[in-house]
Amino acid sequence: MESLPSFSAIVLAGGQSSRMGRDKALLPVRGVPLLRRICTLAAERATTVYVVTGHGDAHELIVPEPCRIIREPPPARGPLFAFSLVLPLVETEWVLLLACDLPLLTADSVREWSEILPDVPEEAIALVPYLDRHWEPLCGFYRRRCLAGLRKFIATGGNSFQQWLNASPVHELPVANPRVLFNCNTPADLEVIIHAPDKRPDEKHHERDKN
Ligand SMILES: Nc1nc2c(ncn2[C@@H]2O[C@H](COP(=O)(O)OP(=O)(O)OP(=O)(O)O)[C@@H](O)[C@H]2O)c(=O)[nH]1
Numbered sequence: 001m002e003s004l005p006s007f008s009a010i011v012l013a014g015g016q017s018s019r020m021g022r023d024k025a026l027l028p029v030r031g032v033p034l035l036r037r038i039c040t041l042a043a044e045r046a047t048t049v050y051v052v053t054g055h056g057d058a059h060e061l062i063v064p065e066p067c068r069i070i071r072e073p074p075p076a077r078g079p080l081f082a083f084s085l086v087l088p089l090v091e092t093e094w095v096l097l098l099a100c101d102l103p104l105l106t107a108d109s110v111r112e113w114s115e116i117l118p119d120v121p122e123e124a125i126a127l128v129p130y131l132d133r134h135w136e137p138l139c140g141f142y143r144r145r146c147l148a149g150l151r152k153f154i155a156t157g158g159n160s161f162q163q164w165l166n167a168s169p170v171h172e173l174p175v176a177n178p179r180v181l182f183n184c185n186t187p188a189d190l191e192v193i194i195h196a197p198d199k200r201p202d203e204k205h206h207e208r209d210k211n
C-alpha cells in the first residue's frame with residue numbers, strides 16, 4: 001500500500017478570545033479542552049505538531065506530550081503573523097494550519113484531505129477550503145515555501161489571510177461536510193456544541209473570523 005503523504009501541523013492558540021470572554025483554548029467540550037482536542041487530533045496524522053501561543057503557562061498543562069509549544073512574545077499580532085513565526089521551523093513540504101476552536105473537526109477528514117496533497121499543482125502554495133466566498137485559512141494546508149511570499153506580504157503591512165490568499169496561487173480544498181469547519185467563537189456557538197452537537201451549526205448563527 002502506498003504510504004500517506006507526511007505533513008506537520010501548526011495550531012494557533014494565542015488569540016484574545018474577546019468574543020468568547022474567556023480563553024477558548026481552555027474550554028472543555030465533553031470534558032476535553034478545545035486546544036487539547038485539536039492537538040490530539042493533529043498528532044494522529046502529523047509528524048510534528050507546533051502550538052503557537054502567548055498563553056504558554058496555562059496551555060502547557062493541557063497540550064499533549066508529543067506537541068511542541070512555541071511561545072509567542074507579546075503583543076499578539078494576529079494569526080497571519082503567528083503563522084509566519086513558526087513556519088521556519090517546519091521541516092516537511094506541507095503543513096496543516098489549524099485554529100484551536102474547531103470542535104467538530106475529525107481525524108478522518110484530515111486523513112482524507114491529506115490524500116489530495118500529492119495531486120496539488122506544483123504552483124499552488126496552499127490547499128484551503130473556500131466556502132461562501134471566503135477562505136477558511138485556519139483549517140488548511142500550506143507549502144513550506146509559501147514563507148517567502150508571506151513575509152513580503154507582511155512587510156508591506158498585510159495582516160489578512162483573505163487578502164494574502166486572494167493574491168496567491170491557492171488550490172481549493174473540497175470539503176464534503178462543511179460542518180467539520182464549525183468555528184466556536186462566541187458563548188452562543190459553545191451552547192450549540194455542548195447542548196446540540198448533532199444539530200447542523202448554521203453559518204448564519206456563528207460569527208466568521210475576520211482573518
Ligand atoms: N498564536 C496566535 N494565535 C492567534 C492570534 N490571534 C488569533 N489566534 C488564534 O487564531 C485562531 C482564530 O482566531 P479567532 O477565532 O478570531 O480567535 P481570537 O482572536 O482569540 O478571538 P476574538 O478575539 O474573539 O476574535 C484561534 O485559535 C486563536 O487562538 C495571535 O496573535 N497569535
Ligand SMILES: [Mg+2]
Nearest residue numbers: 101183185209
Ligand atoms: Mg475563530
